[in-house]
Amino acid sequence: MTATPLRDQATGFGGLTQQQRRLIRRRALLYLKYFVLTVLAILFLFPIVWSLLNSLKRPSEALAVPPTYLPTEIVFENYTQLTAFGNYGVVGHVENSAIVALITVAGSLVLSTLGGYGFARFNFPGKNVLFITVLSTLMIPFQSILIPLFVMLVRFELNDTLIGLALVYITFQLPFGIFLMRNSFLAVPQEIEEAALLDGCSSLSLLYRMMLRLVLPGIVTVAIYAFINSWNEFLAALIFMSNQDKFTLPVFLTLVRSGIYGTVDWGALQAGVIVAIFPCLVVFLLLQRYYINGLIGGAVNN
């Protein structure tokens, strides 16, 4: 390697030490990395941005063949048109989705908190078997039990009801919720509780008054997952609802797409897509940390 400086002079890199050259190389690589990252980021954002742009075109422009790249003027007509589809328009279906999501979030939170606390802090016969049973439902895809679930919901006259769908969603959330909340409670030092219990605090009020604040990150994580999963779920919602008025947003949008309300209104469909994407993006962007931690904790540890 003693010959390197000489060769460098010949190729015009004279005067630079090895260290300086390494620095330049590293800089160049960094810029290259940013360039690649930026290109990829544009590609990843493209479908969402493109959908947003189209939802803001005039309805006639959104149907143009071939399509235009940018809206010639920005209007919200596609959104207002979407409210005219079906019996009570997109608003009703957003409402359906929101109600299902709300019940799912509330139910998952209550059950996961109570259950997680029970599994973390109490000893009773059959505890481990029950805990493993709850977790092992993760191994079984819900797709394979949809038929009996449908039969059961029909039997109890819960098909075509938002609460019926939400009850099923809550169950799908439980293994993750229980797992996460149990870990959250286990991370709280036991001394805090023992003191309170000796002071005569009941288990439930202890949980309510003290513990909830300490396991708040877990609660937020369970809530985000319950919301995003129930808001986005498609197959079960498609099967359990036969009354169009009860359709959740994604299922309703497939109707718009299949042109059941006349010709396929692509502008309105993209408006619907944006409406469906928006809450998830907001929740995710605001509470990203919890979502990612939940993903890593949930996936890696089970």
Place this chain on the structure above:
Amino acid sequence: MTFPNFSFSWEQRRKLTGMLFVAPTVLFVAIFFIIPLAMTLFMSFHDWPLIGEQAWIGTSNYTELAKDRQYLKSLDFTFRYTLLVTPPIFILGFILASLVRHNIRFIGVFRTIFFLPVVIGLGVSSLLWVWMLDQRVGIFNKILLDLHLIQKPQLFLAKPTTAMNVIILSVVWKTVGFTMILLLAGLQSIPDELYESADVDGAGYFRKLFYITLPLMRRTIALALILSVIGSVLAFDQFYIITRGGPRNSTISIVYWIFNNSFTYWKMGYGAAISIVLLGILVTLSSIQYYVLRERY
């Protein structure tokens, strides 16, 4: 403790309280999971229409499977799809994870952008893609035409191979962020010192990749691959929405075929039999996952 109950000891009361805490969860899982699971098996031995009498028909549903050409086609299609979609998700996920691995400036923004599609529903993203792929109003045809890469608009969804390819493209976009995050967590758990000492030894990028990164990430890689395989075996939304099972029933996945039998033809017993097959496949996959992941301990 407002009403002290002296007939129970402290320990007994704690036991009872604990049971009460987990009771709602256990009840939900029993009603909406364990019972349906048992019922799937039970129904699979029946002729079970929506309206009318159910009849025990033994294993007829299962013997019928062997004669059901669409079922065999669906199994084949689902496996082919899984085999084709898993490598691009994994490779791109690994590249993305490597790119966003170090905490350089703005890296959080890039991580977030690559992850964004994961929080969009697959159904909704399929609705977005079916429109982008449309031969008349779709942007892909517009761009390809403007770049003179094609002469006339393409019907991407009309041919089985192109339909498969564009669906793979959409699914990679939608799910690669998930794999990226898993692999990123794995990458970041490798101590920097290992790379530093490799640098001192003059190891190049690929040597470090094959001798440090990949071996130490075995578990994470296995997890990412298996989760992605499981997701692909259960695929439904994209085929129902983007291709509607076409062209010529070539994109009917196994879940799609369960759906059609159970909720279009209302042969719910037969659908249950296919569900049992699906269950077997998934339990096998999960067992492999469990086996591979516990190995290190």
